[in-house]
Amino acid sequence: MEVFGNLLTGFEVVFQPTNLLYVFVGVLIGTVIGVLPGLGPTATIALLLPLTYTIPPEAAIIMLAGIYYGSMYGGTITSVLLQLPGEAASVVTALDGYQMARQGRAGPALGIAAIGSFIGGTVSVVGLTLFAPLMASVALRFGPPEFTALTVLGILLVTYLGTKSFAKSLITAGFGLLLATVGQDPVAGTARFTFGVQDLISGLDFIAIAMGLFGVGEILYNLEKENGASMVSSRISHIWPTMRDWAQSRGAILRGSVLGFFIGVLPGGGGVVSSLASYAMEKRRAREPQRFGKGAIEGVAGPETANNASSTSAFIPLLTLGIPSNVVLALLFGALLLQGITPGPQLISENPEIFWGVIASMYVGNLILLILNIPLVGVFVQLLRVRAGILAPIALMVTMVGVFSVNNNVFDMWVVLVFGVLGYVMRKTGFEPGPLVLAFVLGAIMERSFRQSLLISNGDPFIFFTRPISGTILGLVVLIIAISAFQFFKRRRATVTDELDDEVQR
Amino acid sequence: MTLTKRGSFLLLLGTLAVLLASCSGGGGGGGGGSAESAEEYPSDTITMLVPYTAGGPTDLAARSVATCFEGEFGQTLVVDNRPGAGGALAMNELINSEADGYTIKVIAAPATVITPYVEENVTYTEDDFVTIGVITEIPSVLAVSSASEYEMAEEFFDAAQANPGALNVGVPGATTSQSIELQRLAEEYGVQVTTVPFNGNAELTAALLGNNVDAIFVNASEDILDYFESGEFRPLAVSPAERVEYLPDVPTLRELGYETLTYSTSIFGLAAPSGTPPEIVSTLEDTLSTCLEDPQVREQLGENYVPDEFVGSEELRRRLDEIVSVYKPVVTS
Structure with missing residues (x-):
């Protein structure tokens, strides 16, 4: 089998001692920032991005990927112990996980989450191993019209799924698209919306925007919040789930793995959407749905499995098409560009060490996480004692130095500060920065491929509908809009998130 | 009488100029002492501005030249990446630095000479820098x-x-x-x-x-x-006027009857701010010529792309002028 030979190449990359260290460092940082409330994977990767270009590209991407799926483990810990999700994908874990902790069953909750995450991550990386090369082989059929359609679908799903207010997400995504138009026109080459500022001719720097919105915005926002290490009272014991726990969650873990894998492939699907979907599925399937919200172990096992599975499969569109499916992957996209590597259909043939290296690193990373998490939960909890007042200034310093080092341009530091304040204000007013950043990245691809398509078709817009792949994707877009409009009028209720929010409130 | 008067006036002007130059040199905090003579050059760290991000092909080419320069000069060469605005940000940095040979820049034609005509906010012209020589042409x-x-x-x-x-x-x-x-x-x-x-x-x-x-x-x-x-x-x-040796069977556009279509070649070279003393420019020119003969540098740059015969300051300037005269009417129309 060719796949195994290739995978072996990947393991050769991973088992180089320095790369092994980067996997370890990545998943460790991921777990730590997953524990620290507020500082999620997006902010961390945004902060570390400029530092990564001093190391080889495969090491950089292996480490950043480790942070991403590592944070999925770490986020669980605070969700269960404090009802305080360390990162968004663990929001739903707080429902039953915290109830279990109150019943003195924090240990099994964390144990099953770690085991589920491991299984979900591994199942998904096996899927990635088999599916990604297939996808890469058809990826060359994706021309400008297909990229246009994909970016439309991506922006639609990101604004529609996993956000609290569709209207607000749409506004922020629109703003992101507008920001993407600043700079040289992709076809005419002339500058637009630069207001005479030469630094804007090549457009706003994606890294500066992301570091501002997520990094600085997050730091400012967290300074307002009280930190609650004192709330961790009970000692955690009996991490290993009992036979009964295992019997109850086995199905949830298996379903979560598969569900998470498929949702992760969709644009906007990684992380929070998959965990919400898994929770909803388990609740619907349960013989006694009333147990949910009162400490049902499958309500922890399913979502935790699904979010890990989805964060792994989310790499498929990035590695094969060069389309980031969520914000974290948009940052990884930026990290690769920073290294002079354009993710896309040729990545698998031109940079196999990166393609297979990152896949192989996930097998190793998930194992390290399982080993780290089961015995060390108690240690990670102590991290909650770190005060935001200490963390914040250090993080801010790293941000400013980091962003300057990318382009050696002071202008980018101002961009970070402006977007930092914007990010803070957005969070205070309930606007999420995620859709903005993703729309900014996808917007540039969308505009270029839209105009390339029209050049190729001599101005005929039917090129988007007559080509089978782009036609199908656009059909899906229409279908999603139709279904959501129908549901809106039927239920007058916006999204699943709202319901779940209500449940958290209760 | 008048002669002495004029003489002392000139002397005063000269002193002022030296004073001003040394002041701005100190204030700028750039490369090195500007009042030194060309014979001592180089006696300090040299900055090489690269208008592309670190790690890209042009950056790697610049770095291999920089390493060779370090060996030749016995001085440190700092590669300073200033991407953005089609190379205009790096060019502004070059123009605003001291014309003493301690700041040089990688230029990429046609972008370097065409950008000011494409972007109205880019205000430098091809007269703001002096050419040193060609590194590679693709x-x-x-x-x-x-x-x-x-x-x-x-x-x-x-x-x-x-x-x-x-x-x-x-x-x-x-x-x-x-x-x-x-x-x-x-x-x-x-x-x-x-x-x-x-x-x-x-x-x-x-x-x-x-x-x-x-x-x-x-x-x-x-x-x-x-x-x-x-x-x-x-x-x-x-695209070139003559066939290239690594694609010997491929005709040129010129052979195919498109006589004037011979300019689509990317030229990477070195430049310094205008006003750089000619002796320093020629020192840099000679060093570049020496470096381009180094087998290791040639291999890193790509043997195919280093000109067989060194293209120096004057010849590069002539080529840039030609590109401007041919391309300017096209991009400004």
Whole structure:
């Protein structure tokens, strides 16, 4: 089998001692920032991005990927112990996980989450191993019209799924698209919306925007919040789930793995959407749905499995098409560009060490996480004692130095500060920065491929509908809009998130 | 009387100039002492501005030259990456630095000389810098996929002529030499293709592999030559006035009857701020010439792309002037 030979190449990359260290460092940082409330994977990767270009590209991407799926483990810990999700994908874990902790069953909750995450991550990386090369082989059929359609679908799903207010997400995504138009026109080459500022001719720097919105915005926002290490009272014991726990969650873990894998492939699907979907599925399937919200172990096992599975499969569109499916992957996209590597259909043939290296690193990373998490939960909890007042200034310093080092341009530091304040204000007013950043990245691809398509078709817009792949994707877009409009009028209720929010409130 | 008066006036002016120069030198905190004589050059760290991000092909080329310069000069060379605005940010940095030879810059023609005419906010001109010499020149090549029905350049151009705008040709960017050259092909010879700008070579080759464009017109860099080697792409024509030795069977556009289409070559060279003492410029020129003979440097830059005969300061200036005279009317129209 060719796949195994290739995978072996990947393991050769991973088992180089320095790369092994980067996997370890990545998943460790991921777990730590997953524990620290507020500082999620997006902010961390945004902060570390400029530092990564001093190391080889495969090491950089292996480490950043480790942070991403590592944070999925770490986020669980605070969700269960404090009802305080360390990162968004663990929001739903707080429902039953915290109830279990109150019943003195924090240990099994964390144990099953770690085991589920491991299984979900591994199942998904096996899927990635088999599916990604297939996808890469058809990826060359994706021309400008297909990229246009994909970016439309991506922006639609990101604004529609996993956000609290569709209207607000749409506004922020629109703003992101507008920001993407600043700079040289992709076809005419002339500058637009630069207001005479030469630094804007090549457009706003994606890294500066992301570091501002997520990094600085997050730091400012967290300074307002009280930190609650004192709330961790009970000692955690009996991490290993009992036979009964295992019997109850086995199905949830298996379903979560598969569900998470498929949702992760969709644009906007990684992380929070998959965990919400898994929770909803388990609740619907349960013989006694009333147990949910009162400490049902499958309500922890399913979502935790699904979010890990989805964060792994989310790499498929990035590695094969060069389309980031969520914000974290948009940052990884930026990290690769920073290294002079354009993710896309040729990545698998031109940079196999990166393609297979990152896949192989996930097998190793998930194992390290399982080993780290089961015995060390108690240690990670102590991290909650770190005060935001200490963390914040250090993080801010790293941000400013980091962003300057990318382009050696002071202008980018101002961009970070402006977007930092914007990010803070957005969070205070309930606007999420995620859709903005993703729309900014996808917007540039969308505009270029839209105009390339029209050049190729001599101005005929039917090129988007007559080509089978782009036609199908656009059909899906229409279908999603139709279904959501129908549901809106039927239920007058916006999204699943709202319901779940209500449940958290209760 | 008048003579002495004028003499002392000149002396005063001279002293003032030296004072001013040394003041701004100290205030700028740039390279090194500016009042020193050209004989002592170089006696301090030299900064090499690179208008591209670190890690890209141009940056790597610049770094291999920089390493050789360090060896020749016995001084540290700092590579300072200033990407953005089509190289204008790095150029501004160069122009605003002391003209003492301690700040030099990698220039990339035609972008360096064309950007001020494309972007109205870019205000430098080609007179704001002095040329040192050419590092590499990479010609352009018109290529189709091996499955294409066009075996020869003539067939391709005949088809383009018969059906204006029907053939799509991908180029690596909107204001690249390739895009301008295709515009000239339409304006001067009435051969009209649809130019589709992509973002760099990776996207462009994917578009040709996926048959989304009929042909590409692109720098004949190593990655493209690999596709010729593997048989996935077929070269139809090259852009320089003479054939290139690594594609000996591929005709030039000039041979094909497009006499004036000989400028689509990416030239990478070195420049210093105008006003840099001629002796220093010639020291830099000689050092570059020496470095380009170093087998290790040649290998890092790509043996194919280092000119066989060194192209020095004057010749590079002449070429840039020629590019401006040919391309300016096209981009400003």
